[in-house]
């Protein structure tokens with residue numbers, strides 16, 4: 001594993017994790033999935049940890065989704081392996097709060113990762129959305145389950161069916177993000193929120209997270225399994241291959 005895929009910095013009781021592939025807008029490939037698992041593993045048992053801030057390198061993106069070149073090759077069996085889904089569930093279940101600090105693009109798997117975090121602080125220029133259906137697939141890393149819980153079924157349906165991307169102001173209005181700050185202040189604002197959390201009883205915050213997660217997730221196993229089944233069908237479809245190839249051809253032509 002390349003240790004540079006996800007950078008880690010400790011600041012007292014806080015940790016900052018940075019998705020580190022700015023040249024491809026921090027698109028999440030397998031190496032990055034493994035890198036983030038490894039970082040979470042390093043932090044998981046640390047009782048001095050109060051919160052984690054998760055961000056993307058550079059100023060253009062938190063993450064522009066799963067890596068489309070890799071997605072194009074994934075088969076039904078990979079959908080059942082739940083590669084991104086298991087990682088995002090690990091983030092959601094992480095013992096301390098995880099705060100997404102978002103600048104720029106936050107799309108597809110990137111948006112699913114952000115909504116698996118406890119809280120989201122975004123810059124004014126952030127753009128968020130679930131454009132998967134345009135690629136012939138669905139947001140199957142917990143998106144169809146978590147998004148409706150966060151913003152309500154009606155709004156989630158609209159975003160998932162249309163693939164429409166929303167700006168920071170709309171994201172705040174519909175409850176997709178907790179707060180919007182100037183782009184240059186995103187990391188500091190997320191850290192300030194993490195510090196506010198860190199002042200409180202560590203065990204109390206950990207148990208508050210656990211309790212709210214447990215209460216907010218009826219039928220989770222069934223929903224995630226349904227999602228993987230739907231994605232398994234889509235991963236084998238001609239439409240998916242054609243749409244993803246069109247994205248990759250556009251890239252070659254530039």
Ligand code: COA
Pocket residue numbers: 023024025027028060064065066067068069105107108109131132135251252254
């Ligand atoms: N997977 C793989 N590569 C990606 C990617 C993704 N999800 N998103 C961006 N990249 C790559 C581009 O192919 C490009 O690579 P290149 O420099 O080798 O050509 C590089 O990142 C920069 O992207 P580019 O499109 O030139 O940047 P931009 O700032 O003009 O546009 C986006 C940014 C995010 C709007 C655009 O890249 C995009 O639409 N990405 C796909 C978003 C998506 O559909 N995500 C859902 C996947 S499930």
